[in-house]
Amino acid sequence: xxxxxxxxxxxxxxxxxxxxxxxxxxxxxxxxxxxxxxxxxxxxxxxxxxxxxxxxxxxxxxxxxxxxxxxxxxxxxxxxxxxxxxxxxxxxxxxxxxxxxxxxxxxxxxxxxxxxxxxxxxxxxxxxxxxxxxxxxxxxxxxxxxxxxxxxxxxxxxxxxxxxxxxxxxxxxxxxxxxxxxxxxxxxxxxxxxxxxxxxxxxxxxxxxxxxxxxxxxxxxxxxxxxxxxxxxxxxxxxxxxxxxxxxxxxxxxxxxxxxxxxxxxxxxxxxxxxxxxxxxxxxxxxxx
Amino acid sequence: xxxxxxxxxxxxxxxxxxxxxxxxxxxxxxxxxxxxxxxxxxxxxxxxxxxxxxxxxxxxxxxxxxxxxxxxxxxxxxxxxxxxxxxxxxxxxxxxxxxxxxxxxxxxxxxxxxxxxxxxxxxxxxxxxxxxxxxxxxxxxxxxxxxxxxxxxxxxxxxxxxxxxxxxxxxxxxxxxxxxxxxxxxxxxxxxxxxxxxxxxxxxxxxxxxxxxx
Numbered sequence: 080x081x082x083x084x085x086x087x088x089x090x091x092x093x094x095x096x097x098x099x100x101x102x103x104x105x106x107x108x109x110x111x112x113x114x115x116x117x118x119x120x121x122x123x124x125x126x127x128x129x130x131x132x133x134x135x136x137x138x139x140x141x142x143x144x145x146x147x148x149x150x151x152x153x154x155x156x157x158x159x160x161x162x163x164x165x166x167x168x169x170x171x172x173x174x175x176x177x178x179x180x181x182x183x184x185x186x187x188x189x190x191x192x193x194x195x196x197x198x199x200x201x202x203x204x205x206x207x208x209x210x211x212x213x214x215x216x217x218x219x220x221x222x223x224x225x226x227x228x229x230x231x232x233x234x235x236x237x238x239x240x241x242x243x244x245x246x247x248x249x250x251x252x253x254x255x256x257x258x259x260x261x262x263x264x265x266x267x268x269x270x271x272x273x274x275x276x277x278x279x280x281x282x283x284x285x286x287x288x289x290x291x292x293x294x295x296x297x298x299x300x301x302x303x304x305x306x307x308x309x310x311x312x313x314x315x316x317x318x319x320x321x322x323x324x325x326x327x328x329x330x331x332x333x334x335x336x337x338x339x340x341x342x343x344x345x346x347x348x349x350x351x352x353x354x355x356x357x358x359x360x361x362x363x364x365x366x367x368x
Numbered sequence: 369x370x371x372x373x374x375x376x377x378x379x380x381x382x383x384x385x386x387x388x389x390x391x392x393x394x395x396x397x398x399x400x401x402x403x404x405x406x407x408x409x410x411x412x413x414x415x416x417x418x419x420x421x422x423x424x425x426x427x428x429x430x431x432x433x434x435x436x437x438x439x440x441x442x443x444x445x446x447x448x449x450x451x452x453x454x455x456x457x458x459x460x461x462x463x464x465x466x467x468x469x470x471x472x473x474x475x476x477x478x479x480x481x482x483x484x485x486x487x488x489x490x491x492x493x494x495x496x497x498x499x500x501x502x503x504x505x506x507x508x509x510x511x512x513x514x515x516x517x518x519x520x521x522x523x524x525x526x527x528x529x530x531x532x533x534x535x536x537x538x539x540x541x542x543x544x545x546x547x548x549x550x551x552x553x554x555x556x557x558x559x560x561x562x563x564x565x566x567x568x569x570x571x572x573x574x575x576x577x578x579x580x581x582x
Contacts, residue, residue: 089514090516092513093516093555095554096553118563120513121513128460129460130483130486130498130501130502131483131505131572132479132480134505134571134572137571225462228466229461229462229466230462230465230475239466265459265463267426269500270459272500273494273527274429274497277429277457280429281459310545314541349554351548
């Protein structure tokens with residue numbers, strides 16, 4: 080059993096409960112014990128780095144200090160924006176103190192984007208070993224969004240223009256990952272609230288391209304992307320007269336499906352665009368669990 | 369000075385005759401030094417290749433393209449930069465900073481300009497965006513984590529959109545969405561509280577930029 084520090088982030092307690100539940104379940108079966116940072120706080124998100132730079136560093140830094148008390152070498156962060164802000168806070172410290180090594184025992188844990196953590200060879204093997212029903216015949220596009228990749232001097236992502244972590248996981252599960260050009264194109268994030276005209280346009284562009292490349296579903300690792308593509312899809316359909324019907328599925332949910340976990344039905348039932356009809360049609364689900 | 373900058377800035381490329389009659393630029397050449405002293409932004413490294421603008425997914429909603437924002441900053445056209453929609457519509461997707469061959473941190477500069485605009489008491493060209501960010505940070509002061517059920521309603525009230533949203537039917541769509549989320553147990557009615565929220569409050573208070581932001 081491996082112990083890892085876990086920073087869920089605010090939305091996994093609320094809007095992204097489906098993501099949170101699937102992560103907990105899948106990690107337990109992968110022999111990864113998630114230890115939540117005690118009393119963690121919001122990372123400040125886009126709001127802080129937009130109008131209050133100091134807070135955008137100080138807020139994640141409090142989490143890093145708390146994370147250190149757990150003493151694990153690895154820290155898993157499912158939300159790419161949280162991941163990015165935590166990494167930025169570390170980067171900021173290194174800029175300020177370029178020469179000083181942190182004293183022994185006071186190093187920060189290695190901060191992992193959850194999808195990248197799952198896409199290491201060792202973890203892929205583990206994922207493969209538990210597959211009960213390969214997801215043959217399911218064609219999906221992997222959509223990574225921005226913050227797990229960019230900017231590379233913060234994220235450390237080696238393949239930031241063409242990330243592959245989700246594609247590797249999809250392939251391991253037996254589904255077909257389609258290569259498409261909008262893997263890392265922005266979904267507009269909170270613009271969908273503050274500038275809906277622009278935000279909806281950005282989501283529409285992504286959905287159009289996914290359709291054009293023959294995707295039957297979109298696999299994601301970011302709850303912000305998931306929310307924008309899933310919750311606003313019917314509105315874009317109503318506004319434009321286009322039809323998508325594209326389920327937006329978390330990679331952890333997809334793992335649960337291939338592992339035939341009874342809980343998977345519950346996670347998927349929380350989506351706006353119901354993935355179940357597609358999965359039933361493909362014979363990839365035994366019915367609502 | 370703002371008015372002059374606006375006149376000249378908005379006529380680039382177009383009315384040459386007008387520019388000859390309006391030769392007074394009042395460039396604030398100290399602006400670039402101020403920018404460069406404020407962070408590792410590398411604004412002066414820009415050689416106008418436009419890679420930033422070419423990759424920008426929000427350029428369609430901008431009044432001044434990112435490469436021009438950088439150029440205007442170098443030319444000391446402070447008012448043009450700080451009054452632009454561009455700095456507020458930027459989605460912080462970091463494509464520009466990632467692809468810039470000269471290491472100009474364009475997205476980070478957009479943040480810096482937003483903060484400068486707030487400090488200078490300039491009314492944001494896109495007030496809704498500014499109000500959303502402020503509401504988000506105020507929301508954090510309550511409990512130290514985002515209280516999702518409270519965020520959007522507070523934002524609609526503070527951005528004075530409630531009436532227009534009712535009229536346009538936008539409110540109905542949003543309420544339907546919220547109800548659906550609630551039914552799916554994805555929206556909790558109560559915020560989760562951080563024990564150290566006093567600390568969070570002091571982080572947000574002590575570093576709060578002064579000046580009005582709307």
